């Protein structure tokens with residue numbers, strides 16, 4: 001079932017066109033990778049889907065409620081000196097809590113603990129966020145997004161500045177979550193992503209869509225990243241056929 005439909009969407013900051021005539025359909029069990037060059041408009045598209053920006057033309061139809069969209073922003077490694085625990089970070093994800101000012105209810109805490117459990121971080125609930133590794137910290141931010149029981153989770157560069165082993169663990173976690181949640185990931189890690197994504201949207205002002213569901217994914221990313229030449233050759237093996245220029 002389709003949960004988001006984007007049609008003829010264009011966006012410009014001041015007088016600069018950043019996205020032009022974007023059409024995209026996202027379904028409930030999708031694992032969509034959004035790739036493309038720096039400045040291509042990937043984060044802008046996520047902000048439009050989240051409703052943080054309003055398109056100048058075209059429309060985004062969401063067939064789910066706004067609080068069913070989970071978001072893991074870029075740069076969650078900032079402010080790691082702030083004395084806050086993993087559990088407190090996750091509690092911030094509650095969108096329906098009635099006790100926002102003077103603490104959280106037992107239900108909020110048990111829901112936050114269950115989110116930490118889902119990402120394998122329950123035993124770090126009381127740890128200061130600054131004492132966790134980059135990968136562990138990212139899991140906590142994913143747990144925060146899980147708190148609102150999202151139907152779709154948008155992640156902006158979730159594995160940036162995480163080592164290769166940690167990156168693979170994050171993608172394995174997303175694969176597990178994808179059994180019940182639609183996942184949309186903006187990433188530059190094309191070689192890793194291709195082992196997990198079902199569909200790819202390449203964005204560089206315009207959008208070019210590739211479905212990966214019916215192709216054999218035989219890219220070996222067990223230990224390291226592929227260089228671009230290896231990646232292109234791997235793509236050749238999978239017989240992705242592009243009849244356009246990126």
Ligand SMILES: Nc1ncnc2c1ncn2[C@@H]1O[C@H](COP(=O)(O)OP(=O)(O)OP(=O)(O)O)[C@@H](O)[C@H]1O
Pocket residue numbers: 013014018036037038039040041042043044045
């Ligand atoms: N608030 C803003 N005001 C003006 N221009 C902006 C603003 N935010 C982004 N831009 C510009 O819009 C373009 C697209 O930016 P965006 O962040 O969406 O790209 P991106 O594909 O996510 O890039 P990256 O891979 O580097 O994160 C860039 O040229 C950027 O400089």
